[in-house]
Amino acid sequence: MPSECTPRFLASDNTSGICPEAMQYLLEANQADDLAYGNDRWTARAADRFREMFDYDCDVFFVFNGTAANSLALSAMGRSYHSVICHELAHIETDECGGPEFFSNGAKLLTSPGANGKLTPKGIEALVTKRSDIHYPKPKVVSLTQATEVGTVYSREELLAIRAMADKHDLRLHMDGARFANACASLNASPAELTWQVGVDALCFSGTKNGLAFGEAILFFNRELAEDFSYRCKQAGQLASKMRYVSAPWLGLLESGAWLTNAEHANAMARYLSEGLQALPGVSLMFPTQANSVFVELPPHAIEALKAKGWTFYTFIGAGGARFVCAWNTTVELLDQLLADVKEVLG
DSSP states (O other): OOOTTSOEEOSOGGGSOOOHHHHHHHHHHTSSOOOSTTOSHHHHHHHHHHHHHHTSOOEEEEESOHHHHHHHHHHHHSOTTEEEEEETTOHHHHSSTTHHHHHTTSOEEEEEOOGGGOOOHHHHHHHHSSOOSTTSOEEEEEEEESSOTTSOOOOHHHHHHHHHHHHHTTOEEEEEETTHHHHHHHHTOOTTTTTGGGTOSEEEEESGGGTOSSOEEEEESSGGGGTTHHHHHHHTTOOOTTTHHHHHHHHHHHHHTHHHHHHHHHHHHHHHHHHHHHTSTTOEESSOOOSSEEEEEOOHHHHHHHHHTTEEOBOTTSTTEEEEEOOTTOOHHHHHHHHHHHHHHHO
16 A cells, blocks of 8 residues: 555556557567668558558558647648637647647647537537638638547547538548547447548547557548658657657557557546546536546645645646546556545545
8 A cells, every 4th residue: 555645646648657568569679670760660560550450541650749740740731821720628729839830830729619628510610700801810620639638539420520510611620639549449439430431631649648658640541631741750850760669569559459458448447436436425527537537626625635645636627626547557446545535535
């Protein structure tokens, strides 16, 4: 049993370690030399495995982190005088330090509210039709976060409705898939069913939050948008000279199926925690628990007491709001300790 000051990590799935499958492939890739700059066999194999998994001949690129993935993908989907429509809580708006604007040479983010962290067709159209004069950045891209920043997921029906609105106004569709695996697990849907089959043009698929040390994959289903994209990656400092150490761990997730089982486990742990917290008096759920994040309202004194006991979690969603995120290696035992401590500090 940890002492009260021992850190116990539930702030983010970024705090978890490397899962065994990814580590195994990383070690295998280290057994022999190979070509540099993505010309190695591991990178080619991983890209082909993505094409098989999505059942689509997409273009695949690997970068170090999610901010680069989103920013570079969006820069390829519009021009500097265009705008990107996203939810007001989207990661590209709140947590990427202006990266999308920087890499696109100035394309503006236009934000819309929406219940449970989701964009709606109505909200998208309101921004598109707000103005049509030359002084307004022309809307060109819709960016969705799947799963959302508040732990909810877009259903296929919601995605199709957004695609229909995008088609109405000639907009491209980008998906920030920082927790895309968790969305697939939550909806019991295939990667294809949540991307190109509902009209997604480009997906940024995170490995870091799903068991990798680092590494994101950018998949272009609209291959015209990927023209010269490798040059964007190079110019942005995202072309790894030893790319196999980025791609081989991805291959560990894909070939073993761990990309999905890791997400299923994280989601199950979040449901367990959500149900346990809701059973405690004085705790209320802020958003539905549909992926691997749990958002609850707690009294300020309880939040401070939990932090004093070593629990790590974020409170960036307003006074009284706390976010707990489960990962591939979260255990029932850890969550039981948290539930016991929450009960104690509320008592």
